Amino acid sequence: MSDDTIRLVTIGRMIRRRWRLLTILAVLGALVGYGTSLLLPPRYTTSASVLLPGAWEERELLTQAEIATSSVVVDRAAATLGWTGVSGSELRDRVSAKAADGNIIKISGTAETPERAQHLSDQVAQQFVTFAARLTGADTGxxxxxxxxxxxxxxxxxxxxxxxxxxxxxxxxxxxxxxxxxxxxxxxxxxxxxxxxxxxxxxxxxxxNMVVMGPAARPAGEAPPTRTQLIVAGALLFLLLAVIGHLTAARMSRRLRTEPEIAAALGSVLLGTVDVPGERPAHRPEGGGPRARIRRLLGLDVRWDLPTPHASGDEAGRQIRYRRVCARLRDRLPRPRRLLVVVPEGDEIARRAADQLAAESDGDSAPSSSGRGYPVLRVVGVSVSQPLVPDRGTESGVLVVLSAGSWTAAELTGIAEACADGNHEVVGVVVAGAVRARPKRSGGHPPDDATPALAVRGHATGGAV
Missing domain, CATH: 1.10.287 (Helix Hairpins)
Incomplete structure (x- = not known):
């Protein structure tokens, strides 16, 4: 996904596979918003209107709005109100004014209670009218x-x-x-x-001759942000951060997704790709402990950035792919021998593919008349963090089976080095992919492509290719 364009289908897939985690984070964000609302006292806002008679230009109205919130006007209002512990500088943060249509200046005041908000707006409006009259000399008697x-x-x-x-x-x-x-x-x-x-x-x-157009109306509700708005904003913020975090992590991922990159990291050749019918739940390794149970509960044990498996063919078509891989592996070996099938631990898709390859190889492990039967395969799991491959004994070579988009180049290089330490040669790489299995046919007639599959089976058993 590091080079892919982020599309809506990607976000939809993430929501489907991570809905439990996203829900928990949204609830956590709502709790944070609720806690923030408890720290912030409720605020109420109301407005008083002042009419300016005559003809006024727009810039003059803006000047009057600035005068209405000036320190002189607000300080006089604070002195008249006489609120304990509330100074003019604090009130300036609670008062605002703007020019409206019809030569009207709307003066808004915010306070902890509706009554205080009403008194603050009325007093600032009155002090503004008085101060403006003194500026023009209209109140000299x-x-x-x-x-x-x-x-x-x-x-x-x-x-x-x-x-x-x-x-x-x-x-x-x-x-x-x-x-x-x-x-x-x-x-x-x-x-x-x-x-x-x-x-x-x-x-x-x-x-x-400015006129205050009546007292300010007493506010009926809190000014934003209200408690409900803070709760919703907290939930949306945490949800958005979770989505962005998932997309960023997926875009910065260094997991190899193409077969040539995987083969180059392991220093070997690609023998083919095989399909594994996806099962629900997919990619869910079994494990105990509280951490494993929590990961399964939150859905963290399921890779969300992998695309939805495509529909596969029938069982006969999948069998053909496995037999072709076994045939290519046989052709690369000078003589039939035993091989280790190395599977990274936690890669359930690769594990099932390796078991299927081992079963196919056991079905035709006896040498043919030409002395070239399928090699005998033994599946072993290798830890990616500390890879350790068994020493060379009866097996003389390694076949690596893994799924695409699960491992980085450094991790695969570590597996290749572990194979070299065990005196094993990596003879090939097989990439497994999950597919959606088609429902079985209700009738007893085999599908049309089942006959070629059986013919290939019999042909491989005979040993001649």
């Missing part, structure tokens, strides 16, 4: 609000005085009188323009 009207009255009186002076001047008789009337008229026009600008400035000044 009745005297300040009367100043524009007094200015208008003064301008009107000045305009009347200018008219009186213009009428009193000698109308057009001297140059000085004409210049005086001209200057007075310019002064009148300047005063009128000033009053016009003052009237146009009134709407901008009215922007400071």
């Amino acid at each position: 009745a005297e300040a609000s009367a100043r524009p009207e007094d200015l208008r009255k003064m301008v009107v009186r000045t305009s009347r005085r200018i008219t009186e002076l213009a009428d009193a001047a000698d109308p057009g008789r001297t140059v000085e009188s004409v210049q005086g009337r001209t200057e007075l008229e310019k002064l009148r026009i300047a005063l009128q323009e000033a009053m016009k600008k003052l009237d146009e400035a009134n709407p901008v000044t009215n922007k400071s």
Whole structure:
């Protein structure tokens, strides 16, 4: 799988074969999320709305939202609330503001109880309106609000005085009188323009008349993340980490999966591949002890990264494969002799294939007329961690049988070195693969390809090839 693309079918196969482990990890993640919810106190959030009259640009609304959460506003709200042990700097983390449609600033407050959240939002909104009014000078009292009207009255009186002076001047008789009337008229026009600008400035000044649109609503539920959300998030997080861990481990796996790689690691030649009908449970070595029982309970003794076995042919077709391997093995030997069939411990598929090869070899172990019968095979299991092959005695050679995708190059090299230490030559390699056996036919008639298989059997028994 190290070079394969990760597909949905791969993830589905992993979930099917590791569902017990994934379920336990998801439950563990849910417990972690529940424990986290106990450490985090519940939070409640509500909002108060402040209306800004007049025409406002978007950047101005963003500025007002920043002012609403400024330290000046929040500190004044904290001083007014007077909560024990809660300072303005702590409240700044609980207050937020954003500009909404319709020139509205929404001020949100978060607290441990619904009542506190409501009071916090209302107080910050009130302090924001007060502070904004002070910035624009809208709260300087009745005297300040009367100043524009007094200015208008003064301008009107000045305009009347200018008219009186213009009428009193000698109308057009001297140059000085004409210049005086001209200057007075310019002064009148300047005063009128000033009053016009003052009237146009009134709407901008009215922007400071912000209004709090009622008290904040009391929150009915907790603010996220709630306890349920933390539990679900913990379960999903552990499940996702388990899936990613499985995929990463499979992608970094160095187990050999192709026949040429396996033969090269053992320093021998490939004699063929054989099929072994898969049985349920597959790849489940028997063993005692608590660790073995826990692995079987969690499904860790089943390889999940191996592809689903493909459908095999009938029993006669599988027998042909075994006989062909025995025939190639016989052709490689100068004379019939005894061989060790080395199988890595824990490789149940290879063990069954080796037993089948030994049975086929025993069926035709007698030398033929040409003196070339099948060799006699004896199956032995070898530990991969500490490989040890029996010394050379009656057997003079080794046939290695193993399944693909189960062992690394270093492990197979260790087996080859153990064979060399026992003064054995690795005469060949056989790769076994699991297949799904077809159901037996209900009728008594043999399949169409059974006749060639029987003919091969009789031909091999006769000894002539």
